[in-house]
Amino acid sequence: MEEVIINDKEKYLRENYPFGNIPELDSEIVCLHCNNIFKVGQYKVFKDDYDEEYICCPDTPKCNGSVIDWIPLG
Numbered sequence: 001m002e003e004v005i006i007n008d009k010e011k012y013l014r015e016n017y018p019f020g021n022i023p024e025l026d027s028e029i030v031c032l033h034c035n036n037i038f039k040v041g042q043y044k045v046f047k048d049d050y051d052e053e054y055i056c057c058p059d060t061p062k063c064n065g066s067v068i069d070w071i072p073l074g
């Protein structure tokens, strides 16, 4: 997987977030894979060999969690 640098993280999240309620960049979430708490805006984006892009845990590649593993806090 190759990291994709996102300049406008809010716009990217709006256009690519897989669920209905798009979280604020400064809202806190827990990643179910690494159990770390981080802010939504810290997300990273990686693409696979087919140029498919994924919103991933900020700890990627150490963590293999992605947007579907986020649990909102509060």
Ligand SMILES: [Zn+2]
Binding pocket: 031, 032, 033, 034, 035, 036, 057, 058, 059, 060, 063, 064, 065
């Ligand atoms: Zn993680």
